Amino acid sequence: MKNTKELKTTEYDKKENRFKTIVKRLFNNKLAIVAAVVILAIIVIAILAPYITPYKYDLMDIASKNQGPSLKHFFGTDDLGRDIFSRIMYGGRYSLTIAIIAVLAAILVGIVIGSVSGFFGGMIDNIFMRIMDVFQAIPDLILTIAISAALGSGFDKTVMALAISRIPNFSRILRANVLTVRTQEYVEAAEAIGCSKFRRITKYVLPNAWTPLIVAGTMQIASVMLSLAALSYIGLGIQQPLPEWGSMLSAARGYIRDYPYQLIFPGCAIALCVLCLNLLGDGLRDALDPKLKD
Amino acid sequence: MDGNEFLEVKDLVVEYTSGGRVIHAVNGISFSLEKGKNLALVGETGAGKTTVAKSILRILPDPQGVIKNGSITFENQNLLKLNGSEMRKVRGKKISMVFQDPMTALNPVKTVGYQITEVIRKHDLIAKKDAIEQAKKMLEMVGIPGERYYEYPHQFSGGMKQRVVIAMALANKPDLLLADEPTTALDVTIQAQVLEMMSNLKETLGTSIILITHDLGIVAKECDIVAVVYAGEIVEYGDKESVFRNPAHPYTKGLFGAIPDLHSNARRLANIEGLPPDPSEPLTGCCFHPRCKYATDKCAANKPELMEITPGHLCRCFQSAN
Numbered sequence: 001m002k003n004t005k006e007l008k009t010t011e012y013d014k015k016e017n018r019f020k021t022i023v024k025r026l027f028n029n030k031l032a033i034v035a036a037v038v039i040l041a042i043i044v045i046a047i048l049a050p051y052i053t054p055y056k057y058d059l060m061d062i063a064s065k066n067q068g069p070s071l072k073h074f075f076g077t078d079d080l081g082r083d084i085f086s087r088i089m090y091g092g093r094y095s096l097t098i099a100i101i102a103v104l105a106a107i108l109v110g111i112v113i114g115s116v117s118g119f120f121g122g123m124i125d126n127i128f129m130r131i132m133d134v135f136q137a138i139p140d141l142i143l144t145i146a147i148s149a150a151l152g153s154g155f156d157k158t159v160m161a162l163a164i165s166r167i168p169n170f171s172r173i174l175r176a177n178v179l180t181v182r183t184q185e186y187v188e189a190a191e192a193i194g195c196s197k198f199r200r201i202t203k204y205v206l207p208n209a210w211t212p213l214i215v216a217g218t219m220q221i222a223s224v225m226l227s228l229a230a231l232s233y234i235g236l237g238i239q240q241p242l243p244e245w246g247s248m249l250s251a252a253r254g255y256i257r258d259y260p261y262q263l264i265f266p267g268c269a270i271a272l273c274v275l276c277l278n279l280l281g282d283g284l285r286d287a288l289d290p291k292l293k294d
Numbered sequence: 295m296d297g298n299e300f301l302e303v304k305d306l307v308v309e310y311t312s313g314g315r316v317i318h319a320v321n322g323i324s325f326s327l328e329k330g331k332n333l334a335l336v337g338e339t340g341a342g343k344t345t346v347a348k349s350i351l352r353i354l355p356d357p358q359g360v361i362k363n364g365s366i367t368f369e370n371q372n373l374l375k376l377n378g379s380e381m382r383k384v385r386g387k388k389i390s391m392v393f394q395d396p397m398t399a400l401n402p403v404k405t406v407g408y409q410i411t412e413v414i415r416k417h418d419l420i421a422k423k424d425a426i427e428q429a430k431k432m433l434e435m436v437g438i439p440g441e442r443y444y445e446y447p448h449q450f451s452g453g454m455k456q457r458v459v460i461a462m463a464l465a466n467k468p469d470l471l472l473a474d475e476p477t478t479a480l481d482v483t484i485q486a487q488v489l490e491m492m493s494n495l496k497e498t499l500g501t502s503i504i505l506i507t508h509d510l511g512i513v514a515k516e517c518d519i520v521a522v523v524y525a526g527e528i529v530e531y532g533d534k535e536s537v538f539r540n541p542a543h544p545y546t547k548g549l550f551g552a553i554p555d556l557h558s559n560a561r562r563l564a565n566i567e568g569l570p571p572d573p574s575e576p577l578t579g580c581c582f583h584p585r586c587k588y589a590t591d592k593c594a595a596n597k598p599e600l601m602e603i604t605p606g607h608l609c610r611c612f613q614s615a616n
Contacts, residue, residue: 192385
């Protein structure tokens, strides 16, 4: 009886692959799971917003403007009598979508630049990295504002501005990893079995080098959301009447003394989202760390 | 050499550049190999053995390693003249390589089976299903159950990983196998198994092997021809029997002298005094003369050529010629 039991556990160990271990480790981290659930909830709310919000985001009711939180308007109303609760639920659509798309785009470009310059080295590496230096010499937010000011406001242009300012970050992380991976013997072995450079990069180097980008990406979504809020606050980025959280802050900034709740609620939404993304990023980093044994 | 050799390496010169310094890794190595024969490249660390193997496959680190001179003829084709895509067809198909450290020679994120299948499918346009079948057969051939196809390298022990590496190298039934210290990272019992397996496979597949090693015991067991490499040059070359019975070069004698003897009471192991020459600095005369007990003024001034001392047994030393 004892023997069969032992046999079963070893069989189980064998079948367990890397992905499963990572998920298991992540589930052991309660804080990260709570954060993931909150983010998921925000995403679901944003998707279902048109069906579940009590009011439409741009429905104005001048008669009941600047009202404090009540049962009728959970988070109160703004200076045009729009329901802040509904606008925050809608706001996830803009804040999160833009942040996620911008980070994905930046990761994609970062992967190309990072892997090419890390793998080929020499002149190509030098050229790419000096260009990245130029971008990195300017603080993230200033760079975003500059690009955004040059391109103008709007969804696609804002995404572009936010993405461009994050590319150096990702390409540097990946390049550093590619540099260590490409000297591994299995990459050399891949050349010895007749793999082309492209195949070596995509099948051998990248799969072994890109995991840190998951963590960096999660954290960067939070940072991009803050940049986006800042952009909208100063009048770039997403414009009224669209209910982006940063632009809601911006619109309400004149009433901070009289109606502070108009800033507090969108501010809380941003803070909650950023906090959860950072917690999830931390959890992912721990779960992906190969040196950690459980 | 009748021009119809299976593999002929002629006057191979390889240099590495590192931080502005030029390192002369291989300085004019020539040898040839008949089909079905095994050649051993013996020598100490840094002698240029691995560089020779990598030159044959042309996988020297780019751009640091450059083949400066020489020709490598394989099945009547000068490998150094082939372009990138022609060369990729040779690698893994006609010539394949087993690397020194099995721990790092497998891609950690792919299953071992996938990696073998990839080698097969790279060179043979066969259906995936057939390739998987063939890969499983290869695994079984090296003594690993086929159902372990879907496992990852970290689930294998060192010896099993090396078998997987060998299975990968032999998957396309190459004509030539370059084995770069295939047993150095393994413990003695596994070493014996791997060597046994390699020689069995050689019998069944008819593959020639260039074995790079510093273990003379392995050479005695596996090889037909021995080339002793020192400082990027062949100092002694000949068939196993003549080199082992009558080592002619002082360096070869030193190597044999360094093998510990079970029956001797010596308290210290014999060694060869001194260190190999710095490959970045040119050396006049015989490359071994600074360490050689028998060195004369002639050795320091002139460079000896490879001279035939008995038929088929060559040695780069003035002493042995007399």
